[in-house]
Amino acid sequence: MDELRRAGATAAAIAADHLASIADRPVWRPVPEAERGWLSGQELPETGRPLDDLLEDARAHVLPYPMGNGHPRFFGWVNSPPSPAGVLVEPLAAAFNPSCAGGDHAGPHLERAVVRWLADLVGFPHPPGGGLLTSGASMATIICLATARQRAALADGWDAREEGLAGRPPMIMYVTEEGHSCLHKAAQLLGLGARHVRTVPVDGAYRMDVGALRAMIAQDVAAGLRPFCVAGSAGTVNSGAIDPLGEIADVAAEHGLWFHVDGAYGALGVLADGAAPRYEGLDRADSLALDPHKWLGVPVGCGCALLRDPAAARAAFSLVPSYLIDDQAGDLGWFAEYGPEQTRPFRALKTWATMSHLGRSGITRLVNHTSGLARTLGDLVTRADDFELLAPVTTSITAFRYRPRSDGLDALNRAIPLAVQERGNAFLTGTRLGGRDALRACFLHPDTTEDDLTVLLDEIRLAAKSL
Numbered sequence: 182m183d184e185l186r187r188a189g190a191t192a193a194a195i196a197a198d199h200l201a202s203i204a205d206r207p208v209w210r211p212v213p214e215a216e217r218g219w220l221s222g223q224e225l226p227e228t229g230r231p232l233d234d235l236l237e238d239a240r241a242h243v244l245p246y247p248m249g250n251g252h253p254r255f256f257g258w259v260n261s262p263p264s265p266a267g268v269l270v271e272p273l274a275a276a277f278n279p280s281c282a283g284g285d286h287a288g289p290h291l292e293r294a295v296v297r298w299l300a301d302l303v304g305f306p307h308p309p310g311g312g313l314l315t316s317g318a319s320m321a322t323i324i325c326l327a328t329a330r331q332r333a334a335l336a337d338g339w340d341a342r343e344e345g346l347a348g349r350p351p352m353i354m355y356v357t358e359e360g361h362s363c364l365h366k367a368a369q370l371l372g373l374g375a376r377h378v379r380t381v382p383v384d385g386a387y388r389m390d391v392g393a394l395r396a397m398i399a400q401d402v403a404a405g406l407r408p409f410c411v412a413g414s415a416g417t418v419n420s421g422a423i424d425p426l427g428e429i430a431d432v433a434a435e436h437g438l439w440f441h442v443d444g445a446y447g448a449l450g451v452l453a454d455g456a457a458p459r460y461e462g463l464d465r466a467d468s469l470a471l472d473p474h475k476w477l478g479v480p481v482g483c484g485c486a487l488l489r490d491p492a493a494a495r496a497a498f499s500l501v502p503s504y505l506i507d508d509q510a511g512d513l514g515w516f517a518e519y520g521p522e523q524t525r526p527f528r529a530l531k532t533w534a535t536m537s538h539l540g541r542s543g544i545t546r547l548v549n550h551t552s553g554l555a556r557t558l559g560d561l562v563t564r565a566d567d568f569e570l571l572a573p574v575t576t577s578i579t580a581f582r583y584r585p586r587s588d589g590l591d592a593l594n595r596a597i598p599l600a601v602q603e604r605g606n607a608f609l610t611g612t613r614l615g616g617r618d619a620l621r622a623c624f625l626h627p628d629t630t631e632d633d634l635t636v637l638l639d640e641i642r643l644a645a646k647s648l
């Protein structure tokens with residue numbers, strides 16, 4: 182253990198140096214060919230190597246080539262910097278190394294607390310046992326939709342787990358084209374069939390057209406199909422749009438549909454000043470996916486599935502073999518009964534540390550700061566002659582495009598993200614929005630400043646010149 186103690190101090194110093202110097206280094210740079218070869222081509226050593234050597238390799242070959250998301254001018258996808266408190270306790274979680282499948286040890290008890298905190302923060306109802314931490318929102322979505330599928334089957338007098346789906350009317354799910362791909366992946370994985378996921382049109386602000394939703398449900402019912410779930414977004418990845426959740430909740434209630442909300446990125450946006458009315462109806466959902474590893478900055482990976490009726494999730498997943506029976510488990514049983522994972526990592530520690538370190542006020546400050554940056558970028562873009570705002574700014578994402586001329590804008594905007602990334606001074610990613618190639622910047626970093634926004638726009642101009 183002396184070797185671990187000594188090397189551990191070095192590792193802590195390396196981590197602190199890395200975080201302290203991030204802003205002075207390129208946001209991102211391509212991994213040179215030789216380094217790629219070193220990273221991917223090495224052989225398993227025949228004899229073990231000392232811990233210090235491993236740290237030296239990590240310092241020389243790993244840390245110089247980050248994805249970029251620790252940098253205050255990283256605006257790509259939805260990837261936050263790591264919270265300092267999360268970084269601090271990750272080695273403790275590894276040293277402790279429990280499986281949080283269940284049982285009477287610190288991990289599962291702490292997980293109960295952080296799941297309750299997450300639900301309370303965003304105003305989602307939280308009965309005891311109403312949620313669990315996951316690898317991310319993709320897994321949370323699988324849990325929520327599997328629960329919805331089994332509830333629909335049981336309501337119709339059959340059991341999807343026992344029988345499979347063959348011979349039953351197709352179950353239909355509704356989601357807009359702005360809905361995240363994880364909703365489609367989950368539907369496919371659960372055997373629903375991609376063709377049974379309906380694409381509901383959106384309005385000019387990329388929010389679900391609820392009139393169209395109603396019409397599609399009526400058509401599917403008339404065709405003898407089984408509408409079972411509508412998935413709304415509380416913060417789409419393209420533009421940060423929030424669907425009209427209250428209206429969707431009405432439709433779901435009228436038709437007995439499961440109402441799922443993808444709040445993986447945006448649910449925390451409800452904390453921003455004046456934002457609450459846009460989230461009206463979130464508390465009426467049956468399930469909510471909310472990722473601590475996005476806006477909160479909990480080190481990857483940590484998602485969360487929140488469920489209004491924990492018993493429904495247990496009915497969809499519980500399978501306790503004789504070697505796992507725990508007579509001490511209490512009414513809620515084990516976390517492993519609420520999802521597909523058996524051995525579960527100690528995700529609660531880094532989530533607890535991050536949330537405790539920030540406190541409710543710190544989390545609210547972070548959400549306000551980053552949402553404000555997105556609005557400010559929206560204003561800068563609107564005022565500039567050579568940029569165009571493509572969607573209202575409602576969370577911490579700004580969707581826009583570069584428009585220095587009137588033709589060839591799709592090709593230009595498609596090429597800009599990589600050209601900006603390669604310059605190393607900022608990082609943004611692109612998308613397609615309303616049939617056009619677009620740029621989007623997502624703000625999650627507490628240290629991003631308004632000056633960084635000006636740098637971003639100038640970087641786009643300079644990068645475009647080189648194309």
Ligand SMILES: Cc1ncc(COP(=O)(O)O)c(C=O)c1O
Pocket residue numbers: 258259316317318319320361363416417418443444445446447472484
């Ligand atoms: C809105 C939204 N939903 C779902 C997901 C999927 O989450 P994860 O990557 O944690 O599985 C993402 C990921 O960026 C997202 O932004």
